[in-house]
Amino acid sequence: MKMSRFLVPTLKEAPSDAVAVSHQLALRAGLIRQEAAGIFSWLPLGIRVLKKIEQIVREEMDRAGAVEVLLPTVQRADLWRKSGRYEDYGAEMLRIKDRHERDFLFGPTAEEVMTELVGAHVNSYAQLPLILYNIQWKFRDEVRPRFGVLRSREFLMKDAYSFDVDEASARHSYNRMFMAYLNIFARLGLSVLPVRADPGPIGGDLSHEFMLLAKTGESMVYADDRALGLPAPGTPPEDPQALQALVDERLSVYAASDELHDVAEYESRVEESHRMEARGVEVGHIFFFGDKYSQSMDVKLDGPDGAQIAMQSGSYGVGVSRLVAAIIEASHDDKGIVWPAAVAPFDIGIINLAPDKDDVTLLADTLYNALQAAGKQCLLDDRKIRAGGKFADMDLIGLPKQVVIGPRSVASGQLELKDRASGETHNLSLDDVVAALTQD
RNA sequence: CGGGGAGUGGCGCAGCCUGGUAGCGCAUCUGUUUUGGGAACAGAGGGUCGCAGGUUCGAAUCCUGUCUCCCCGACCA
Numbered sequence: 001m002k003m004s005r006f007l008v009p010t011l012k013e014a015p016s017d018a019v020a021v022s023h024q025l026a027l028r029a030g031l032i033r034q035e036a037a038g039i040f041s042w043l044p045l046g047i048r049v050l051k052k053i054e055q056i057v058r059e060e061m062d063r064a065g066a067v068e069v070l071l072p073t074v075q076r077a078d079l080w081r082k083s084g085r086y087e088d089y090g091a092e093m094l095r096i097k098d099r100h101e102r103d104f105l106f107g108p109t110a111e112e113v114m115t116e117l118v119g120a121h122v123n124s125y126a127q128l129p130l131i132l133y134n135i136q137w138k139f140r141d142e143v144r145p146r147f148g149v150l151r152s153r154e155f156l157m158k159d160a161y162s163f164d165v166d167e168a169s170a171r172h173s174y175n176r177m178f179m180a181y182l183n184i185f186a187r188l189g190l191s192v193l194p195v196r197a198d199p200g201p202i203g204g205d206l207s208h209e210f211m212l213l214a215k216t217g218e219s220m221v222y223a224d225d226r227a228l229g230l231p232a233p234g235t236p237p238e239d240p241q242a243l244q245a246l247v248d249e250r251l252s253v254y255a256a257s258d259e260l261h262d263v264a265e266y267e268s269r270v271e272e273s274h275r276m277e278a279r280g281v282e283v284g285h286i287f288f289f290g291d292k293y294s295q296s297m298d299v300k301l302d303g304p305d306g307a308q309i310a311m312q313s314g315s316y317g318v319g320v321s322r323l324v325a326a327i328i329e330a331s332h333d334d335k336g337i338v339w340p341a342a343v344a345p346f347d348i349g350i351i352n353l354a355p356d357k358d359d360v361t362l363l364a365d366t367l368y369n370a371l372q373a374a375g376k377q378c379l380l381d382d383r384k385i386r387a388g389g390k391f392a393d394m395d396l397i398g399l400p401k402q403v404v405i406g407p408r409s410v411a412s413g414q415l416e417l418k419d420r421a422s423g424e425t426h427n428l429s430l431d432d433v434v435a436a437l438t439q440d
Numbered sequence: 441c442g443g444g445g446a447g448u449g450g451c452g453c454a455g456c457c458u459g460g461u462a463g464c465g466c467a468u469c470u471g472u473u474u475u476g477g478g479a480a481c482a483g484a485g486g487g488u489c490g491c492a493g494g495u496u497c498g499a500a501u502c503c504u505g506u507c508u509c510c511c512c513g514a515c516c517a
Binding site: 019283 | 446
C-alpha cells in the first residue's frame with residue numbers, strides 16, 4: 001500500500017478527551033475515530049489490526065475444534081423474555097422496535113440465540129459435544145464507556161458456547177477452551193495471565209479471566225512471576241485426563257485478580273522473590289454455567305436412555321476490539337505504538353525520503369515490489385512531505401520494521417533497516433534488506 | 441446513576457468576568473528558499489462560537505432551557 005493513496009490521519013497532538021495512552025495513540029495514529037460515547041469508526045489502519053486479531057482468534061478456535069457461526073446483531077426480545085434476562089439486564093440493554101412496533105434489542109451477548117439454535121438443530125446426545133463460536137459486534141449501553149475502544153459500548157467480541165451431555169464432558173470442553181486461550185494470547189505476542197475469577201451463581205472452579213499485564217490496567221493482579229514464562233500449549237491432548245493434568249499444572253502457579261486474591265495463600269505458596277503485583281486488563285473470560293440456559297430456554301435433547309436431558313454449557317469470550325487498545329497499553333513508547341509482529345497493520349514500513357527523485361523512487365519501489373512479492377505487507381510512505389514528518393509518523397504507527405531510502409541510499413547502495421521495538425538500525429544492501437525481511 | 445468539568449475551523453487553545461460583529465498555534469492550499477529526525481518567510485481558504493428561546497440598538501460574551509462529550513466513583517469483554 002502506498003501512503004499517498006491510503007488514509008492515515010495522524011495527529012501531532014492528542015485530542016483532549018483522550019486520557020489513556022492507548023486512546024491517545026489510537027487517535028494520533030489514525031486507527032479509530034469516535035462517533036459517539038463508546039462508539040467508534042475504524043479507519044484503514046485500525047481495521048487491519050482488528051482483522052488480524054480476529055483471524056488469530058478464529059484459527060485457534062478452529063484448531064480447538066470449535067465451529068464458527070455468525071449470529072445477528074439484532075435479536076428478538078421474546079428470546080430474552082424466555083430466559084428472564086430481558087428484565088434482568090436492565091438499562092445496559094439497548095432496546096429497539098421495528099416498524100411493526102415489535103420489540104428487538106441490540107445483542108449484548110448471545111447465550112439465548114445460541115442455545116435456541118442448538119436446540120433447533122441438535123436432537124440427540126450423540127451429536128454432542130459441540131462448541132460454536134461467533135465473532136460479532138455487541139452492544140452494552142454502559143453508563144460510562146471510557147478509554148476509547150478499551151471499554152466501548154459497541155465492541156467486537158468472540159463468544160463461544162460449549163454444549164455437553166454431562167458435567168465431566170463440559171469440563172473437558174472448558175479445558176479445551178482454556179488451552180485455546182493460552183494459544184491465542186501467545187500468538188498475539190502478549191503476556192496474559194489466567195487468573196481465578198468469580199464463578200457466579202453456579203459456583204465451582206470453572207471460571208477464569210485472562211489478564212493482560214499493562215501499567216494502566218483496571219484491576220490488580222497478584223501472581224507468582226514464574227506463571228509468565230510458561231510456553232503456549234500448542235495442540236493439546238484429546239484425552240480428557242491428559243488435558244486436565246496440563247490445565248492443573250498451568251493453574252498450580254498462583255495467579256489471582258484482586259477480588260479473589262487470598263493473601264494468606266499467596267504468601268505461603270509464593271516465595272517473596274517471585275511475588276508479582278501488577279495491573280491488568282481483562283481480555284478474556286471463560287466460565288461454566290451448567291444447564292442454566294438449557295433449562296430456562298427449555299431446550300432438551302434425547303439422552304442415552306431415551307429420557308430428555310438438559311445440556312451443560314459454558315461461555316468463552318475474547319474482547320477483540322478491546323485487545324487493540326490493550327495491546328497498545330502494553331506495547332508503546334514515547335514515540336508511539338510498538339506493534340507485536342502478529343498484529344501489526346503492515347509488516348514493514350518503507351520511507352521514500354525523496355519521492356520526486358526518480359532514482360530514489362525506483363529504489364524504493366523495487367524494494368516494495370520485492371517484499372510484496374515475498375508475501376510481506378508493506379506500507380510505502382511516498383508522500384511529498386518533509387523527512388521529519390515521515391520518521392515521526394512511522395514511529396507513531398509502530399510498524400515492526402522500517403526501511404529508510406533516500407538520495408544517500410542511491411549514492412552508497414546502503415539502505416537503513418530499523419527495528420521499531422529496539423530502535424536498532426543497520427545499513428544493508430537492497431538484497432540484504434530483502435533477505436533480512438523475508439527470512440522466517 | 442451520584443459528584444465534578446467542558447462544548448469557539450480537522451487538532452490544541454485564547455476571547456466570556458467588564459456585550460460592539462472572532463483570534464492564536466498545529467494541520468491544509470499557493471509561492472520562494474530549504475531538504476536524512478515533526479523547516480523559514482510571504483500569502484490564501486476554512487468557523488451560523490453545541491442547539492433553542494430570552495434580555496438588548498447590538499450576544500461567543502448576560503439569563504433560561506436543552507443536547508452532547510470528558511473526568512472521579514459504583515459496574516463490565
